Amino acid sequence: MVSDRALYGDLEKVLIGRDEIRAAVKRLAARLNEEYRGRELMCICILKGAAFFFTDLIRELDLPLTTDFMALSSYGNSTKTSGEVRVQKDLDQPVLDKDVLVVEDIVDSGLTLAYIMDTLSKRGARSVKLATLLDKPDRRKNDLKVDYSCFVIPNEFVVGYGLDYAEKYRNLPDIGVLSPRIYAEEE
Ligand code: 5GP
Numbered sequence: 773m774v775s776d777r778a779l780y781g782d783l784e785k786v787l788i789g790r791d792e793i794r795a796a797v798k799r800l801a802a803r804l805n806e807e808y809r810g811r812e813l814m815c816i817c818i819l820k821g822a823a824f825f826f827t828d829l830i831r832e833l834d835l836p837l838t839t840d841f842m843a844l845s846s847y848g849n850s851t852k853t854s855g856e857v858r859v860q861k862d863l864d865q866p867v868l869d870k871d872v873l874v875v876e877d878i879v880d881s882g883l884t885l886a887y888i889m890d891t892l893s894k895r896g897a898r899s900v901k902l903a904t905l906l907d908k909p910d911r912r913k914n915d916l917k918v919d920y921s922c923f924v925i926p927n928e929f930v931v932g933y934g935l936d937y938a939e940k941y942r943n944l945p946d947i948g949v950l951s952p953r954i955y956a957e958e959e
Contacts, residue, residue, distance in 0.1 A: 774811045779941060783931075788923055793905075793933055797825070801832030802904065804873070808949035812836045814870040814897075818888065819843040819861065821877035824934035824942070825905040829875060842886055867897040877934050878906040882916035888890040889916070896942065904905035906930065906947070926945050929955070 780786075804813075813835050817826035819842065830837060845858035872892055879885055885902060885912065890902045907921040929936050932944030 776833065780948070782951055782954050784951045786946045786948045787925065787928075787930055788933075788947040790852055790933075791882045793922075793947065794828075796905075796927070797828050797834055800920055800922055801829055804829075804903070805834050808835050808871065808873075811871050812838070813871045814838050814840065814865070814867060816863065816872060816874045816890050816892075817841045818874065818876045818884075820942070821934045821936065822875050822905070825877055829903070838865065842888070844888070854884065857884055867892050867895050867900075869896065869898050872897045872900045874900065874902045876904045878908065878930070879904045879918055879921070880908050881913040882911075883913060884936045886914050903932070906935075 781844065813833070815826070815830050815833075815837050817823055817839065826839075830839065840863045841860070841861065843861035845860060863898070874888055874892070876885060880903075880922055885904075889900055889902060901919040902917070903920040905916055905922050907918055907924045908927055909924060910927045928949045930936070930947050930948040931941035931950045934942050936942045937950055941950070
């Protein structure tokens with residue numbers, strides 16, 4: 773736990789602990805198992821942040837499903853959104869006539885997700901829904917519909933359980949608020 777301790781020193785506080793995360797993922801999976809019963813699901817992971825949530829969630833799903841991965845431009849080393857969306861890795865499979873579930877780590881301005889949802893609808897998916905681990909509704913810049921969210925959080929920059937700052941902290945098992953002194957130099 774030595775490396776853990778070093779990383780936790782960069783946090784202002786732990787916001788959501790690992791047990792709470794696990795319970796919320798199970799609750800969401802139970803809901804999805806009901807709502808998609810009898811259907812086949814295509815689960816799309818938005819890389820890289822959602823990868824941890826995605827693999828935990830789909831292992832709780834008792835449904836026939838396929839997986840695919842998409843990567844879009846993100847904040848880079850910054851804690852502020854640029855509003856620009858660029859596809860870095862597209863899906864390998866077509867979404868035509870599929871019931872698609874987009875799995876994201878966090879919805880902030882909503883710009884990235886609005887782009888993804890729109891793109892998948894235009895490609896002819898039968899249905900496109902959005903599941904996010906975290907939702908920051910105070911920061912929304914559009915009327916994006918979030919179909920499923922595990923936690924609504926305040927407007928703070930969080931890391932852990934897949935969420936990074938400059939590619940670090942993804943391996944923290946809990947979600948915490950990053951201490952502003954870590955990114956103070958950038959601003
Ligand atoms: P949006 O397009 O909704 O503004 O941005 C979504 C993306 O911004 C997320 O996938 C994530 O990469 C990044 N993001 C937004 N808020 C946070 C945050 O609090 N912590 C981290 N690590 N990334 C965030």
